[in-house]
Amino acid sequence: MQSPVRDTAMDEPIDLRDPYPMFARRRREGGVFRGSVMDWSKTPASMTPQNVYAAVSFEAVNRVFRDGKAFNSAIYDSTIGLFIGPTILAMEGKAHWAHRNLVSAAFKSRSLARWEPEIVRPVVNSLIDEFVDIGEADLVRDFTFEFPTRVISKLLGLPDEDLPWFRKRAVALISYAVDYQRAFEASAELKDYFLALIDQRRSAPTEDIIGDLVSAEIDGERLTDEAIFSFLRLLLPxxxxxxxxxSGNLLYLLLTHRDQFDAVTADHDLIGSAIEEALRFETPLxxxxxxxxxxxxxxxVPIEAGSVIDVCIGSANRDERRWERSEEFDIFRxxxxxxxxxxxxxxxxxxxxxxxxxxxxxxxLLTRLDDIRLTTDNDPHIHGQPFRSPTALPVTFRPTSAQPAE
Ligand code: HEM
Known part of the structure; x- marks a missing residue:
């Protein structure tokens, strides 16, 4: 085995506030480069892979994602897979296809139509109820950080009283890079918790994601308990x-582009375009x-078998060959x-x-809060690599007279 040699391009400091100028510089040099867009400075040289490349143009990123013959996701087995277990994320080929078909039973479009009025709207409105009369909030702490957890817990059919317990383990699991010991404990606790719910669903079927996973069957194949609780843990990250x-990135971008914020407030039909442009301009991953x-x-660029490839979605999304003014946030493009x-x-x-x-x-939010303004307290900004989102969203607003619509 060759001794690991860290490429100099892997020691380049990453600007966590704005890695995009570095992505743009790399893109100008070519679609792929030998080196990384990740921060390896805290990883011992003995643990860094020998050959690392980064795909940075849209074309290169698209190619890597679509070429399952040349590239696979088995790398997840030694990263997030250690905490969530074996899931479709790291599988390939026929096994991936068969497994994905089984778990996708839980994400039917029929369910989605039902989830919006029955789960998502009530969850979002009840969260807004908690701060609407105060006139100020941190929309990360009080809103964006919380609503997806409450939505998932309802989709899984967890009892309401379990929410604080579940939230704590969910946060510990997704913070595996910060405290892996705590993440392992949370992973084990979630496994026992989900196993008990799987058992209950087997004796008394329910109409929720766990119920759907338990009853999913294709050509006589069913998911094992391990496949179910691992998939449920995958849903957290x-x-x-x-x-x-x-959602934090979208709100930050709108609040810091006032003309676009005002346009969306005046015409909610623009929300769809705003969501897509925010996903392009500031992808969360x-x-x-x-x-x-x-x-x-x-x-x-020749790539040796066994190399690790950084697939840089953030850079691909700003490729100037695909979008004019690619470094501008513009919901009207x-x-x-x-x-x-x-x-x-x-x-x-x-x-x-x-x-x-x-x-x-x-x-x-736009229906129930009026004149939402981002304050500059503690310099809120989007931060991080590879995960990015606002540090905080401190806002002031006035409640409108609108009542939560069912
Ligand atoms: C804006 C929000 C989201 C973004 C940007 C996002 C992005 C991604 C990306 C980039 C992948 C591919 C990862 C890879 O192959 O390395 C992925 C896979 C996946 N996502 Fe999402 N995701 C989002 C929301 C969700 C939600 C809400 C769920 C479910 C509750 C979900 C479930 C999954 C699953 C199960 C996979 C694995 C698919 C497979 O390996 O076949 N994601 N997501």
């Missing part, structure tokens, strides 16, 4: 963290990784699809739910 961060399964090349939900066989399974949750959240 995949469905909860991404949604709270992306800028980078995911893949392994090269074989010797290959991207954009003329002609819509060209971004790649924030990935592409190919691992395309996000929750994209319709994420869009619906975010639309309802923004609609309800």
């Amino acid at each position: 995949a469905g909860l963290e991404t949604t709270y961060r992306s 800028t980078t995911v990784q893949r392994f090269a399964r074989e010797d290959t090349e991207i954009d003329g 002609t819509r060209t699809p971004h790649i924030s939900f990935a592409a190919g066989e691992h395309t996000c399974m929750g994209l319709h739910l994420a869009r619906m949750e975010t639309r309802v959240a923004v609609e309800c």
Whole structure:
């Protein structure tokens, strides 16, 4: 085995407030480069992979996502997979396809239509009730951080009184990079908790995600208990963290682009375009990784089998070859699809739910709060790499007379 050598391009400091100028510089040099867009400075050299490349153009990122023959996601087995267990995220080929078909039973469009009035709207409105009369709030702490957790817990059919217990474990699990010991404990506790619920659903079927997973069957195949509780744990980083961060990014971008904020307030039909532009301009997850399964090349750059590829969604979304004025946030631009939900066989399974949750959240805020203004207390700004979201959203507002619509 060759001794690991850290590439100099992996020691480049990352500007956590704004990594986009670095992405743009890399894109100007080519679609792919040898090195990384991640911060490896705290990883011992002995633990860093020998060959790391980063795909930064839209074309290169799209190619890596869609070429399951040359690139796979097995890297998740040694990262998030250690905390959530074996899931579709790290699978490939037929196994991925079969497993994904089974779990997607829980995300039918029929369910989505029911979830909006029955779960998402009431959850969002009850959260707004908690701060609407105060006239000020931190929309991260009081709103964006909380609503996806409450939505998921209702979708899973968890008893209301379990919410504080569940929230604590969910936060510990998604904070695995900060405290892995606590994340392992939370992972074990969630497993026992979900196993008890799976058992209950087997004896008394329910109409919720856990009930759907327990009864899902294709060609006589059913999900094992391990597959179910691992998938339920996957929903925390995949469905909860991404949604709270992306809705925070959208609100931050609108609040700091007043003309666009006013346009959306006046015409809620613009919320859909605002969601897509915020996902393009400030995706909550800028980078995911893949392994090269074989010797290959991207954009003329040879890639050795076993290399790690940073797939830089954030950079792809600002590719000047795909969008004019790509470094500007503009909800009125002609819509060209971004790649924030990935592409190919691992395309996000929750994209319709994420869009619906975010639309309802923004609609309800704009209906029930008037004259929302971001204050400059503690310099709120979007921060982080690879996960990005606002540090805080301190706002003042006046309550409107609108009552929560059912
Ligand atoms: C704005 C919010 C969201 C964004 C930006 C997002 C983004 C992504 C991305 C980039 C992937 C591919 C990861 C990879 O292959 O390395 C992914 C996969 C996935 N997402 Fe999302 N996601 C969001 C919301 C959700 C929600 C709400 C759910 C479900 C509750 C969800 C469930 C999943 C699942 C299950 C996968 C794995 C799919 C597979 O491997 O076949 N996501 N998501």
